[in-house]
Amino acid sequence: MFWINVKRVLKSGFFSFIRNGFVSLSSILVMVVTLSVICGLIFLSAILNSSLDQVKNKVDVNVYFVTSANEDEILSLKKSVEALLEVEKVTYVSRDQALSDFKERHKNDEFTLQALDELSDNPLGAVLNIKAKDPSQYEGIANFLQKGNFISNAGAPIIDKVNYFQNKVAIDTLSSIINTADRLGFIFTLIFIVVSVLITFNTIRLVIYISREEIAVMRLVGASAFYIRGPFVVGGAVYGFISGIITLVIFYPVTFWFSRVATELYLGLNIFSYYTSNFGQIFLIVISSGIGIGALSSYLAVRKYLAV
Amino acid sequence: MIYFDKVSKVYSDDSVALEEVTFSIPPREFVSIVGQSGAGKTTLLKMLLAEEKPTSGKVFLESTDVHSLNRKTINTLRRRIGIVFQDFRLLPYKTVFENIAFAMEAAGRTDDEIQSDVPHVLELVDLAKKTWSFPHELSGGEKQRVAIARAIVNQPDIVIADEPTGNLDPLNTYEIIQILKKINDLGTMVILTTHNKGVIDSLGKRVISMENGKIVRDDNEGKYVL
Structure with missing residues (x-):
């Protein structure tokens, strides 16, 4: 039925x-x-x-290291940053890489290249480029880097500056x-x-x-x-x-x-x-x-x- | 058999539609209910169909108290009653055949029964030629005959005809009344309400006269008296 x-x-x-x-x-x-x-x-x-x-992909945090920082120390820092849950990707740019990137960027600028040649040593430090999963998490990552007091074997801090604090306002707004x-x-x-x-x-x-x-x-x-x-x-x-x-x-x-x-x-x-x-x-x-x-x-x- | 036991209906604004109405109708009887508009005829029929609840009193169909039924059992009750309205109330987007078949489907009949019974009732009301017409293609008298066919197709115990001739000319009125008589002769109780004096006088059957919600006359071979 x-x-x-x-x-x-x-x-x-x-x-x-x-x-x-x-x-x-x-x-x-x-x-x-x-x-x-x-x-x-x-x-x-x-x-x-x-x-x-x-x-979002365009936002990141760069950690600039002092020129005297040891590559091993930087890589071990990279590992501990990568271990953070909020971090999606960390790219390491070595001092040589930074120099050649710099030269590439200024290849039409004779003065800058000349000035660079005057220097006996590579003036650029290594850089860690950190990308978070979400823009709101950059503050935590930056704080971790700031408070971590990463010190070299010789006792001097290896981090020169973290550009998050310069870009903070822009990142927050974004x-x-x-x-x-x-x-x-x-x-x-x-x-x-x-x-x-x-x-x-x-x-x-x-x-x-x-x-x-x-x-x-x-x-x-x-x-x-x-x-x-x-x-x-x-x-x-x-x-x-x-x-x-x-x-x-x-x-x-x-x-x-x-x-x-x-x-x-x-x-x-x-x-x-x-x-x-x-x-x-x-x-x-x-x-x-x-x-x-x-x-x-x-x-x-x-x-x-x-x-x- | 139908039994109304001191049925009253008072609407919310204190207007009394029915007042202590008591009567009974034995099976196979042909009863006409007459009275002016507003006398309570339609309210009476609505009580029987459980469309409205009485304020006091009870309505029995055989031994069942009609108003004690729930939604599902009301459907079963209504399938035992065939209804014909003044304004026909056919389903406009269904053919004559489908209109009648619908009542059978609603009653849960099989397709075979539908195929054999529908032509049979159409023959009875003399509409076999219009089987596949839509209601708007029919005259008033034809529509009313479809409505009667729909009312009787489930072989109900009771056929209620609420002013079935109100919209029809004298010839069609005569034909409709003849069909109702035929149905009654075949053993079905018919309850007819009407204003038509000629119809009542020619029937020579029981007449219940109503006025202001009360029964004022109940004659076995009555005439239309106001």
């Missing part, structure tokens, strides 16, 4: 979907807008994340901007999703409002709540599925066009290739939110008219 009912509910849901042509069309259009908002927010957060990642952007992005996403779900919900409620007398008749004929509600829920799910497909199709040329116009602008994230490479995931999100919103809205909207 249950399966006969399920079969009948499915059939009746599909038929009423087709026979209510115009109403179905308008609900689908509204749902396409909702799903486009959701889809757009997926891209927006991808863009935001990739820009933030690139900014990490707070990043945090705010993250949080704002999340809040906006939520608000947009809630608003568009409400609009869809209202549209479907109107569709079902039109059918309120039908529902009353079904009730009086002795149909059970499941039997009345079922076709509406199926109809809602069908709206969601079709809207999802339309949205995905629309986004194909849109992202293609967008990626051609705006690739450079967004620091190299190619939206079109993001869309195609993450298609499975986006497909699942869009289609399942479509079906979910459609079915749930119908379920809730019918409930109001079931109380005869």
